[in-house]
Amino acid sequence: xxxxxxxxxxxxxxxxxxxxxxxxxxxxxxxxxxxxxxxxxxxxxxxxxxxxxxxxxxxxxxxxxxxxxxxxxxxxxxxxxxxxxxxxxxxxxxxxxxxxxxxxxxxxxxxxxxxxxxxxxxxxxxxxxxxxxxxxxxxxxxxxxxxxxxxxxxxxxx
Amino acid sequence: xxxxxxxxxxxxxxxxxxxxxxxxxxxxxxxxxxxxxxxxxxxxxxxxxxxxxxxxxxxxxxxxxxxxxxxxxxxxxxxxxxxxxxxxxxxxxxxxxxxxxxxxxxxxxxxxxxxxxxxxxxxxxxxxxxxxxxxxxxxxxxxxxxxxxxxxxxxxxxxxxxxxxxxxxxxxxxxxxxxxxxxxxxxxxxxxxxxxxxxxxxxxxxxxxxxxxxxxxxxxxxxxxxxxxxxxxxxxxxxxxxxxxxxxxxxxxxxxxxxxxxxxxxxxxxxxxxxxxxxxxxxxxxxxxxxxxxxxxxxxxxxxxxxxxxxxxxxxxxxxxxxxxxxxxxxxxxxxxxxxxxxxxxxxxxxxxxxxxxxxxxxxxxxxxxxxxxxxxxxxxxxxxxxxxxxxxxxxxxxxxxxxxxxxxxxxxxxxxxxxxxxxxxxxxxxxxxxxxxxxxxxxxxxxxxxxxxxxxxxxxxxxxxxxxxxxxxxxxxxxxxxxxxxxxxxxxxxxxxxxxxxxxxxxxxxxxxxxxxxxxxxxxxxxxxxxxxxxxxxxxxxxxxxxxxxxxxxxxxxxxxxxxxxxxxxxxxxxxxxxxxxxxxxxxxxxxxxxxxxxxxxxx
Numbered sequence: 001x002x003x004x005x006x007x008x009x010x011x012x013x014x015x016x017x018x019x020x021x022x023x024x025x026x027x028x029x030x031x032x033x034x035x036x037x038x039x040x041x042x043x044x045x046x047x048x049x050x051x052x053x054x055x056x057x058x059x060x061x062x063x064x065x066x067x068x069x070x071x072x073x074x075x076x077x078x079x080x081x082x083x084x085x086x087x088x089x090x091x092x093x094x095x096x097x098x099x100x101x102x103x104x105x106x107x108x109x110x111x112x113x114x115x116x117x118x119x120x121x122x123x124x125x126x127x128x129x130x131x132x133x134x135x136x137x138x139x140x141x142x143x144x145x146x147x148x149x150x151x152x153x154x155x156x157x158x
Numbered sequence: 159x160x161x162x163x164x165x166x167x168x169x170x171x172x173x174x175x176x177x178x179x180x181x182x183x184x185x186x187x188x189x190x191x192x193x194x195x196x197x198x199x200x201x202x203x204x205x206x207x208x209x210x211x212x213x214x215x216x217x218x219x220x221x222x223x224x225x226x227x228x229x230x231x232x233x234x235x236x237x238x239x240x241x242x243x244x245x246x247x248x249x250x251x252x253x254x255x256x257x258x259x260x261x262x263x264x265x266x267x268x269x270x271x272x273x274x275x276x277x278x279x280x281x282x283x284x285x286x287x288x289x290x291x292x293x294x295x296x297x298x299x300x301x302x303x304x305x306x307x308x309x310x311x312x313x314x315x316x317x318x319x320x321x322x323x324x325x326x327x328x329x330x331x332x333x334x335x336x337x338x339x340x341x342x343x344x345x346x347x348x349x350x351x352x353x354x355x356x357x358x359x360x361x362x363x364x365x366x367x368x369x370x371x372x373x374x375x376x377x378x379x380x381x382x383x384x385x386x387x388x389x390x391x392x393x394x395x396x397x398x399x400x401x402x403x404x405x406x407x408x409x410x411x412x413x414x415x416x417x418x419x420x421x422x423x424x425x426x427x428x429x430x431x432x433x434x435x436x437x438x439x440x441x442x443x444x445x446x447x448x449x450x451x452x453x454x455x456x457x458x459x460x461x462x463x464x465x466x467x468x469x470x471x472x473x474x475x476x477x478x479x480x481x482x483x484x485x486x487x488x489x490x491x492x493x494x495x496x497x498x499x500x501x502x503x504x505x506x507x508x509x510x511x512x513x514x515x516x517x518x519x520x521x522x523x524x525x526x527x528x529x530x531x532x533x534x535x536x537x538x539x540x541x542x543x544x545x546x547x548x549x550x551x552x553x554x555x556x557x558x559x560x561x562x563x564x565x566x567x568x569x570x571x572x573x574x575x576x577x578x579x580x581x582x583x584x585x586x587x588x589x590x591x592x593x594x595x596x597x598x599x600x601x602x603x604x605x606x607x608x609x610x611x612x613x614x615x616x617x618x619x620x621x622x623x624x625x626x627x628x629x630x631x632x633x634x635x636x637x638x639x640x641x642x643x644x645x646x647x648x649x650x651x652x653x654x655x656x657x658x659x660x661x662x663x664x665x666x667x668x669x670x671x672x673x674x675x676x677x678x679x680x681x682x683x684x685x686x687x688x689x690x691x692x693x694x695x696x697x698x699x700x701x702x703x704x705x706x707x708x709x710x711x712x713x714x715x716x717x718x719x720x721x722x723x724x725x726x727x728x729x730x731x732x733x734x735x736x737x738x739x740x741x742x743x744x745x746x747x748x749x750x751x752x753x754x755x756x757x758x759x760x761x762x763x
Contacts, residue, residue, distance in 0.1 A: 025458075028458075028459045029459075030459070031455065031472065045527075046526050046529075047526065047527045047528055110398045110400075111398065112262065112398050113175075113255050113256050113262045113398070114175075114256055114397040115173065115174055115175075115253040115254040115255060115256060115397050116253055116254070116368075116395075116397055117254055117256075118256070118397050119444065122455075123398060123400070123452070123471065123472065124398050126471065131399075131472060132472075133459050133473075
């Protein structure tokens with residue numbers, strides 16, 4: 001296991017993923033704001049939340065990079081397209097399983113069952129995070145495919 | 159011919175995710191599931207008997223002797239008198255289900271007899287989708303009647319009669335032995351069957367929650383009317399996102415038998431902002447902040463343009479379509495879903511948003527940096543586009559025009575942005591200078607082209623002589639001194655020329671909107687007139703007008719969008735959030751000018 005490669009390129013790939021998501025958000029393709037979504041676990045102020053959320057997202061990205069590295073090691077090969085396939089699966093799991101689970105764990109995210117006592121600040125993402133815009137699944141898939149491709153290229157070369 | 163229950167006689171129950179209308183005979187004639195803008199499970203209100211209903215009430219000669227909400231709750235009770243006894247029906251939806259093993263939707267209907275056993279009848283006719291299909295599969299499981307159709311299923315439990323679908327069931331309700339029917343629903347999830355006793359206990363728990371919430375309402379005058387309006391606004395707010403729907407219905411007509419039938423089951427930023435002002439002034443800052451948060455989140459994809467309306471989960475409003483075969487309320491066709499106004503450009507929306515942000519700032523609820531950046535971007539957009547014509551607040555489907563109300567609201571947007579920037583100590587002087595230049599240019603433009611010296615009033619549009627009741631906002635926005643001859647002249651001219659008799663006003667001269675036939679008096683305008691009179695120093699007139707308007711409310715204190723001036727019948731989608739928000743604002747404007755408890759009209763129950 002190339003720990004230095006994992007540490008560096010996991011960071012690079014996660015930064016790239018975050019950049020794609022933020023760019024898509026600023027371009028008006030999605031309301032999904034991963035740093036905000038993760039950061040509001042710690043604070044209600046959106047500006048502070050983004051800073052905290054970015055750090056949380058980097059940490060999560062490193063953890064996922066570990067799984068990618070393990071996958072490449074198990075298959076004994078590392079290609080950009082293989083990373084992209086991993087990224088596709090990663091996005092599918094994130095959109096269909098992880099994001100819909102968030103309302104149950106996130107202290108400031110409402111659920112589809114929220115009532116008038118709800119003091120939450122984020123609306124629930126819904127299946128495939130479609131509540132955050134129709135193009136959200138496409139943007140998430142693109143970002144995760146890029147994340148996987150970066151890891152496929154660089155974890156292999158290192 | 160569709161059964162005709164006056165619109166204003168319906169009672170509203172809800173769980174802040176969906177809402178149902180209950181007729182005085184105990185029939186639920188409208189209930190969309192699982193959320194406000196989904197197809198109705200019971201749609202008889204505008205869809206005829208083929209669209210389903212759920213009736214529960216006496217099966218013998220009876221007369222309604224009381225309908226009211228339990229004080230400071232949203233549980234509706236209907237009481238009938240029969241020979242030698244009484245029957246009471248309590249209806250409610252359980253709002254707080256989070257954190258408990260309950261389905262998202264729990265309807266509770268409880269019959270109680272007094273004096274003697276009363277013969278009662280139940281008829282459950284659920285329909286699914288806009289094609290009004292009966293359930294694909296009806297079974298009896300876990301002690302419940304289960305009706306399933308595609309991704310929606312309902313389960314009905316009863317501690318009285320055995321409930322059947324599409325079949326009337328007669329039974330007796332004995333004193334001391336109330337009968338409870340619970341209907342639960344599941345959408346794309348497993349059904350959770352709730353025993354009637356549990357459902358009844360949950361509704362009682364919910365009532366405590368509503369009472370606690372209502373106890374925090376800080377008003378002194380007209381508390382009953384204000385509290386009912388705020389509770390109604392809460393019921394019309396979709397809790398998962400915080401989006402306020404304009405009304406829970408579609409296609410209730412603005413003229414009986416006419417085609418002015420629109421779908422209001424969406425969220426308008428304007429309504430949200432008026433709600434912010436109403437909740438804030440009534441001592442509910444958390445609800446006010448929630449509206450602004452929803453609005454800024456929902457508008458993210460279109461920034462800096464502000465869409466006219468959204469779905470409750472923040473998606474663009476769906477295109478307008480007509481439902482073939484739906485007879486409409488009192489033969490008022492077509493029945494529409496979706497709303498074509500979604501594609502319009504309405505300049506006034508920006509003013510409502512920036513004013514709401516200013517109200518929060520001024521009340522000491524500072525804006526987050528992100529919120530301020532969004533508000534500033536909206537102000538930039540107004541400064542760059544205010545010279546363009548727009549569709550106006552009334553969403554006329556005619557050629558865009560330079561509406562004076564829209565220009566006034568654009569002025570308001572820039573003025574409030576400047577105020578917020580000053581309050582925050584914002585140092586971007588060049589941008590504030592740009593806003594100031596645009597604001598002053600707008601003011602000059604409005605005074606030059608939007609004022610008719612002959613009528614001594616601001617007009618509906620530039621270079622026009624028509625009047626527009628929306629311009630009653632003038633004294634509230636501080637565009638000019640409230641006591642100035644131009645402002646007072648405008649209020650008086652609108653009051654005189656757009657009068658529909660008594661306290662009622664038309665929003666614009668009837669017959670000038672390009673649609674066939676007329677429409678009713680527009681109720682929010684009457685409450686705006688109360689505010690305008692109070693602000694221009696005529697508080698006695700304002701208070702008298704408000705008293706008249708309170709008495710014009712439905713038997714349950716609910717208001718539609720419009721009213722037939724000749725019959726007093728409520729028209730349009732019902733109940734209407736804009737009317738209730740305007741009522742609250744009018745009452746609060748009066749509070750500033752009259753002494754507490756000097757006017758308290760209570761509705762007998």
